[in-house]
Amino acid sequence: MNALPDLAAEALNAAAQAARAACVPLAAAPRAQKDRALLAAAAAIRAAGPRILAANTEDLMAAENLSPAFQDRLTLTPARIEAMARGVEEVAALEDPAGRVLAEWSRPNGLRIRRVAQPIGVIGMVFESRPNVLADAGALCLKSGNAVILRGGRESVRSVSAIHAAMLAGLQAAGLPEGCIQVAPNADRAFVGAMLQAAGLIDLIIPRGGKGLVQRVQADSRVPVLAHAEGLCHTYIHAAAAPGMARAILANAKMRRTGVCGSTETLLIDAAIAPALLPLLVADLAELGCRFLGDARARAICPELGAASEESFHTEWLDSVLNIAVVDGVAAALGHIRRFGTEHTEAIVTEDAAAAEQFLNGLASAVGMWNASTQFCDGGEFGFGAEIGIATGRMHARGPVGLEQLCTYRYQVIGTGQVRA
Known part of the structure; x- marks a missing residue:
């Protein structure tokens, strides 16, 4: 030996x-x-x-x-x-x-x-x-x-x-x-x-x-x-989101520190508000140095976006890269998360309490957030003083x-x- x-x-x-x-x-x-x-x-x-x-x-x-x-x-x-x-x-x-x-x-x-x-x-x-x-x-x-x-x-x-x-x-x-x-x-x-x-x-x-x-x-x-598992976190901007809040939360969730596991990797945005709000979100993050990969519906609104593939939505970038998908309501957002997510942290931005409850109760992820940045998934921010890690399994701790x-x-x-x- x-x-x-x-x-x-x-x-x-x-x-x-x-x-x-x-x-x-x-x-x-x-x-x-x-x-x-x-x-x-x-x-x-x-x-x-x-x-x-x-x-x-x-x-x-x-x-x-x-x-x-x-x-x-x-x-x-x-x-x-x-x-x-x-x-x-x-x-x-x-x-x-x-x-x-x-x-x-x-x-x-x-x-x-x-x-x-x-x-x-x-x-x-x-x-x-x-x-x-x-x-x-x-x-x-x-x-x-x-x-x-x-x-x-x-x-x-x-x-x-x-x-x-x-x-x-x-x-x-x-x-x-x-x-x-x-x-x-x-x-x-x-x-x-x-x-x-x-x-x-x-x-x-x-x-x-x-x-x-x-x-x-x-x-x-x-x-x-x-x-x-990987921190493939999602931020979902619902049709009833306050635009200013949505812009501030997404910028923080993606760009505060791109290399942490609580960083948002995919933006989901409702089709009802995407034509007006998505260009503003893209402009905000582009100014901070972010690059983008969007699905066909997102690129129809913002043609300058790169094309997202199936692999893109499965990727934890840990970098200044954001996937974007346009969805039709809470059920579609949850379906996307179930398909591509890693059960780490997901957030919804909305003023509609019923939609927020539907989203939070429909998640299998360890952490769900309402009107807050995914980067709050942290032991110190939870009042634990520190953390030894983020658990995404189903046993003992999450x-x-x-x-x-x-x-x-x-x-x-x-x-x-x-x-x-």
């Missing part, structure tokens, strides 16, 4: 054993101790800002042939470092999710039964370009009582290492073991393979990245996976994954001497 996989398996085994050991004091740690670690980590991130930026600059200089969207995800700025530190502090301010009594009831025989939240255990996370994921995931796992092993992309290895050092400073300040938050020793792909085979050592794998990464993890993992979603539960049964007949 090749030596590299052996070395990767040894490294993963050592990390997993350290994480398992760390779970014991972490599960027993009171909220005050975990919060102390998080606040110290946030302070360390701020203090290490220049070092983190220098490491990020090295990552950017070493990376080759980056798309604009990928470069945006990889790049750190003083504002993003401050947002990272603030996100860790916001997690500290949230209630401790572990140990909550989720439900409690009594049986006719006098038994009292409680359903109580508890940490999942050891989380393995594989992510690609965004280095701030380490701080978000580390904070959420620590507060929820889970140990975490993270493997970032090779493009962000220096940035991840610098952020990890700040998170470790927080653990040390609070007297918690360093095994609570670990990173892979290098960017070797074999380490990911070892993580995926670590059933019994890792309790849950969370991939956060592009379609190829997620598909590989889902195909190869022997560990349960909490994953998301949408932004925060503290509560990183807990499972157990039962406590309290009797007074009952025996079963």
Whole structure:
């Protein structure tokens, strides 16, 4: 057998054993101790800002042939470092999710039964370009009582290492073991393979990245996976939309940050208002640097649009490209989303409450929005402090994954001497 996989398996085994050991004091740690670690980590991130930026600059200089969207995800700025530190502090301010009594009831025989939240255990996370994921995931796992092993992309290895050092400073300040938050020793792909085979050592794998990464993890993992599909999000402008609101929401949903999974990739617009409103929407976004691919009905209104294909509507661009389709009402919009969507986030813009309810109730997607930008699909914006990812599957968790979603539960049964007949 090749030596590299052996070395990767040894490294993963050592990390997993350290994480398992760390779970014991972490599960027993009171909220005050975990919060102390998080606040110290946030302070360390701020203090290490220049070092983190220098490491990020090295990552950017070493990376080759980056798309604009990928470069945006990889790049750190003083504002993003401050947002990272603030996100860790916001997690500290949230209630401790572990140990909550989720439900409690009594049986006719006098038994009292409680359903109580508890940490999942050891989380393995594989992510690609965004280095701030380490701080978000580390904070959420620590507060929820889970140990975490993270493997970032090779493009962000220096940035991840610098952020990890700040998170470790927080653990040390609070007297918690360093095994609570670990990173892979290098960017070797074999380490990911070892993580995926670590059933019994890792309790849950969370991939956060592009379609190829997620598909590989889902195909190869022997560990349960909490994953998301592509973020092929839609904004539907209904016939009863307020034009000014529609223009503002679409511009933000598409162009605020094109490389995030909550970015709108397809505009659906009702045929009744398309002749008047679509040219204005196209002009707004073109001024911001957007390019367009429209169906035949859209191009009949705006002949300058490129021609959209079946593949276009199946594509998560993560770039300044917008698909456009003209539809006939809510049912047609929902049909388009069912055909092309990935059950991530969809929005309707309308002043008609009945149409909005029809749209929201007709979605299978993890998140539906009414009169708001799809870019609000974010753990911080949901009040979770941060997120470990967006889940689009049908089991356990959907949408932004925060503290509560990183807990499972157990039962406590309290009797007074009952025996079963």
